[in-house]
Structure formats: structure tokens, C-alpha cells
Amino acid sequence: MSSSHIPPPRPAPLADRPVRVAVIGTGAIARGSHLPALRQLAAEGGTEVVAAVDIDAAAVEAFCAEGGVPHAYTDLERMLAERRPDLVTVCTPPTLHREQSVAALRAGAWVWCEKPPVPTLAEYDAVQAEEGAESGPYSSIVFQHRFGSGARQVRRLLAEGALGRPLVAHCQTTWYRDTAYYAVPWRGRWGTEGGGPAMGHGIHQMDLLLDLLGPWSEVRAMAGRLVHDVETEDVSTALLRFDGGTLATVVNSVLSPDEVSRIRIDCERATVELTHLYGHSNADWRITPAPGVTADEVAVWRDFGPDEPSSHLAQLRELLAALRAGTRPRGSGADGRTSLELVTSLYKSAFTGATVRRGEIGPGDPYYTALHGGAPGWAPAVVEAAV
Structure with missing residues (x-):
């Protein structure tokens, strides 16, 4: 797995291609819930998992190798600049959610963040302040039930x-x-x-x-x-x-x-x-x-x-429809x-x-x-x- 320093061409309009997704955090919830849902939708032509990020280089390399993800990163900002995902799924501990969600939103990516969303209302409001005024990008919380x-x-x-x-x-x-x-x-x-x-x-x-x-x-x-x-x-x-x-x-x-x-x-x-x-x-x-x-x-x-059944897959289907339509999920x-x-x-x-x-x-x-x-x-x- 590797990552080039040269950014790829800007992706084509969403109507003409799968949604490009990056996974942040490669622990149990990413492996057990997010990646299976993303792979199911990829098989249907709806998504393409382009990268994964983790501070543990060995962990992210293993995640990418097992999941068929082409690019492994230990630096979030670099991944956002080089891969330009449409959506990032945040699978890290709650104390990291604000910083990572804000970085993704500022890069123009939508966010799907595991619960708890952030540790406080103040941090939640800070993330919301980074959202787009119309048509996104938006940050949504995993409430699959x-x-x-x-x-x-x-x-x-x-x-x-x-x-x-x-x-x-x-x-x-x-x-x-x-x-x-x-x-x-x-x-x-x-x-x-x-x-x-x-x-x-x-x-x-x-x-x-x-x-x-x-x-x-x-x-x-x-x-x-x-x-x-x-x-x-x-x-x-x-x-x-x-x-x-x-x-x-x-x-x-x-x-x-x-x-x-x-x-x-x-x-x-x-x-x-x-x-x-x-x-x-x-x-x-x-x-x-x-x-x-x-x-x-x-x-x-x-x-x-x-x-x-209630599942990450059920929520993700609806989220992707909102992303393509540019409507708040x-x-x-x-x-x-x-x-x-x-x-x-x-x-x-x-x-x-x-x-x-x-x-x-x-x-x-x-x-x-x-x-x-x-x-x-x-x-x-x-x-x-x-x-």
C-alpha cells in the first residue's frame, strides 16, 4: 500500500461515478461494521473505498491489505489533500472526533462519525459551524438503530x-x-x-x-x-x-x-x-x-x-442518497x-x-x-x- 505526493485529478461529478470514501481509524468498529457496509455498496457500484488512516502504520497497512483498500496513511491532512474523498467515516475514540471531522469538512468531504459524536455540546456546535451553508458538506452521526x-x-x-x-x-x-x-x-x-x-x-x-x-x-x-x-x-x-x-x-x-x-x-x-x-x-x-x-x-x-435490519448499511444507503442529492442527512x-x-x-x-x-x-x-x-x-x- 502506498500514497503518492502528487494529488490525483479532481474526481468527476458524483452523478458519473461511485462515492469516494476514506476510513479514519482501523479498529474493531471500522473492521466489523463500516468496511463491510462500504464493501457491500462498492459491489453495487455505489462507493469506492480509496484510503484508510490510522496513527499505527502496521494497523492501517493490515487493514488496507485485508480490505482491498489501495492507500494507507498515518497523516489525515495528507490523505485529504491527496485522495480528495467525498465522504470520510470516523471510527476513532470520541476525543478525536471534533478535530478529525473539522479537518474533513474543511477539505470538502462529508463526514459520517461514530457515536458518541463528540464529548460535549460545545464541541458538537464547533463541528456544525464548519458545515456548508447549502448542499453540504455535512457531518452525520452513526445512529443506525x-x-x-x-x-x-x-x-x-x-x-x-x-x-x-x-x-x-x-x-x-x-x-x-x-x-x-x-x-x-x-x-x-x-x-x-x-x-x-x-x-x-x-x-x-x-x-x-x-x-x-x-x-x-x-x-x-x-x-x-x-x-x-x-x-x-x-x-x-x-x-x-x-x-x-x-x-x-x-x-x-x-x-x-x-x-x-x-x-x-x-x-x-x-x-x-x-x-x-x-x-x-x-x-x-x-x-x-x-x-x-x-x-x-x-x-x-x-x-x-x-x-x-437496523445496521450501518441501512443508514449508509440513506446517507449516500443525501450526499448525491446535496440534502442534509x-x-x-x-x-x-x-x-x-x-x-x-x-x-x-x-x-x-x-x-x-x-x-x-x-x-x-x-x-x-x-x-x-x-x-x-x-x-x-x-x-x-x-x-
């Missing part, structure tokens, strides 16, 4: 009011992580992982809940550090009110041997429930009608169509910010004991620039230099 046939059908039913008004909801991400998991030095630390299970694990289900039910208005939360010797929490609970009046409970845990991801929404005419772990298909959704609902209505509700801008704002507000409520309302955290608020907000007992300890 929103995508697929099941989520699409339930979103439509709720939006059209077919199930009646949503009344009560439950959002659960109860997973298990042992001591060995947190022995990795960067885990459980605000500065490197960005947050605990609310940020790093439960954000997917919370994002899907918000995508289905719309804007939230206020949150009241608690958090605990019950088992693990970490800076962040290892469990949190929250009460959430939506603009439409729906009340919800949210639980995020890494202390739960019986692991499950679940969303349940009780509406006037039906209960809809999703139960899975790391991804869902049509079979993972269940709709239970209220008394009086006709069998014909239920049959329509349960017709999810051909099964398209889902999971970007204000839409991509909503989950991070909820997580930030959950932490502020848990650490202050106050109800937090949507929109109240902005410049000047300590939680805008650090998810721990400097709260006693939660902020990282400051080690004073010896005199």
Missing part, C-alpha cells in the same frame, strides 16, 4: 396517529461490563470515553426513542457509581417528559447480567415494543392492540414489509444534536438534583463544555504539582 424496516414502519404509524396518542414509554439499555472491560485505561474516564453508559451505551436507544416520539421537554435523573472504580457513572435512571405530554422512564446500566435493549411505547390504541440487544429486525418488534381495534387494522400495522445538524443534548441534560440533572429543560444548556453553563459539569464527586480529580 433509527434505520431499517421496523423503525421506519413504527415511526410512520406514530406520525400518522394510527396507534393513537403516545402516553407512556420505557427505554432500557441494561448491559453487563466486567472489571476486565474497565481495566482498559481509557474506559470509564470523562476525558477519554466521554461518559458512562448513558453516553457510550444507552445513547442508541435514547436516540431511537427521540426519533419515534419527537422533542422532549424536561428530564429528572439520578446516577450512581455502584460497582466499578471509574470516574463516570455505571448506572443511571431518568424520568422524561415529551412536548406532546408522553411520560417516559430511561434506564442505562452496565451492571445487568441479563442483557437487553428495549423500547416500549403505550399508545391509546396499541402498545408497540422492541426487544433486542445490539440490533433489530422485523421479528424484534411487537404490536399489541387495545380492545376494539379491528383485525384488519392490526394486519396493516404489523406489515413491516421486506425485512431490512438524518442524524446531522439539530437532528444529530438532540441525543447528545438529552445525555448532557441527564447528567446535569443527576449531578445537581434539578429538573433540566431542553434548550437550557448553552455557552456559560459548565455542562456545555464538560459532561460532569465540575460537580463534586464526579469531576476528575485535579492532581496538584509538587511544590
Whole structure:
């Protein structure tokens, strides 16, 4: 694998060729999720993976050799200048996302960034400030649980009011992580992982809940550090009110041997429930009608169509369509910010004991620039230099 110092000719218009993609970070998520999706779309003629970047030269060379990627780099700026990708997928730790996303946007590339998007609302807003005013480039976040046939059908039913008004909801991400998991030095630390299970694990289900039910208005939360010797929490609970009046409970845990991801929404005419772990298909959704609902209505509700599981591939297909059309993709801008704002507000409520309302955290608020907000007992300890 090699890279020339001479930039290639500027690519032809997108209408005449595959989308040129570069992968930043060559760890597990790049190998297990991003590259397979990109290779599938390449086989269909939709993408061409032109380069990969990693600070570990041996790792990026191996990634490129195994994945058939022609150019390996250890320097992001050089790759952007020489390869001129249309899209970069960011698969690095959260603390690197801002710098790398900004570099790509300034080079004219769209960005598809793994969650958590960035460690703070301040950094998210800084990335958004680099986006193009019209037709991009845009930065979108990997929230693949929103995508697929099941989520699409339930979103439509709720939006059209077919199930009646949503009344009560439950959002659960109860997973298990042992001591060995947190022995990795960067885990459980605000500065490197960005947050605990609310940020790093439960954000997917919370994002899907918000995508289905719309804007939230206020949150009241608690958090605990019950088992693990970490800076962040290892469990949190929250009460959430939506603009439409729906009340919800949210639980995020890494202390739960019986692991499950679940969303349940009780509406006037039906209960809809999703139960899975790391991804869902049509079979993972269940709709239970209220008394009086006709069998014909239920049959329509349960017709999810051909099964398209939630996946990186499902989201990437939609993202590429937006890129070609020059339209803002889902999971970007204000839409991509909503989950991070909820997580930030959950932490502020848990650490202050106050109800937090949507929109109240902005410049000047300590939680805008650090998810721990400097709260006693939660902020990282400051080690004073010896005199």
C-alpha cells in the first residue's frame, strides 16, 4: 500500500461515478461494521473505498491489505489533500472526533462519525459551524438503530396517529461490563470515553426513542457509581417528559447480567415494543392492540414489509442518497444534536438534583463544555504539582 505526493485529478461529478470514501481509524468498529457496509455498496457500484488512516502504520497497512483498500496513511491532512474523498467515516475514540471531522469538512468531504459524536455540546456546535451553508458538506452521526424496516414502519404509524396518542414509554439499555472491560485505561474516564453508559451505551436507544416520539421537554435523573472504580457513572435512571405530554422512564446500566435493549411505547390504541440487544429486525418488534381495534387494522400495522435490519448499511444507503442529492442527512445538524443534548441534560440533572429543560444548556453553563459539569464527586480529580 502506498500514497503518492502528487494529488490525483479532481474526481468527476458524483452523478458519473461511485462515492469516494476514506476510513479514519482501523479498529474493531471500522473492521466489523463500516468496511463491510462500504464493501457491500462498492459491489453495487455505489462507493469506492480509496484510503484508510490510522496513527499505527502496521494497523492501517493490515487493514488496507485485508480490505482491498489501495492507500494507507498515518497523516489525515495528507490523505485529504491527496485522495480528495467525498465522504470520510470516523471510527476513532470520541476525543478525536471534533478535530478529525473539522479537518474533513474543511477539505470538502462529508463526514459520517461514530457515536458518541463528540464529548460535549460545545464541541458538537464547533463541528456544525464548519458545515456548508447549502448542499453540504455535512457531518452525520452513526445512529443506525433509527434505520431499517421496523423503525421506519413504527415511526410512520406514530406520525400518522394510527396507534393513537403516545402516553407512556420505557427505554432500557441494561448491559453487563466486567472489571476486565474497565481495566482498559481509557474506559470509564470523562476525558477519554466521554461518559458512562448513558453516553457510550444507552445513547442508541435514547436516540431511537427521540426519533419515534419527537422533542422532549424536561428530564429528572439520578446516577450512581455502584460497582466499578471509574470516574463516570455505571448506572443511571431518568424520568422524561415529551412536548406532546408522553411520560417516559430511561434506564442505562452496565451492571445487568441479563442483557437487553428495549423500547416500549403505550399508545391509546396499541402498545408497540422492541426487544433486542445490539440490533433489530422485523421479528424484534411487537404490536399489541387495545380492545376494539379491528383485525384488519392490526394486519396493516404489523406489515413491516421486506425485512431490512437496523445496521450501518441501512443508514449508509440513506446517507449516500443525501450526499448525491446535496440534502442534509438524518442524524446531522439539530437532528444529530438532540441525543447528545438529552445525555448532557441527564447528567446535569443527576449531578445537581434539578429538573433540566431542553434548550437550557448553552455557552456559560459548565455542562456545555464538560459532561460532569465540575460537580463534586464526579469531576476528575485535579492532581496538584509538587511544590
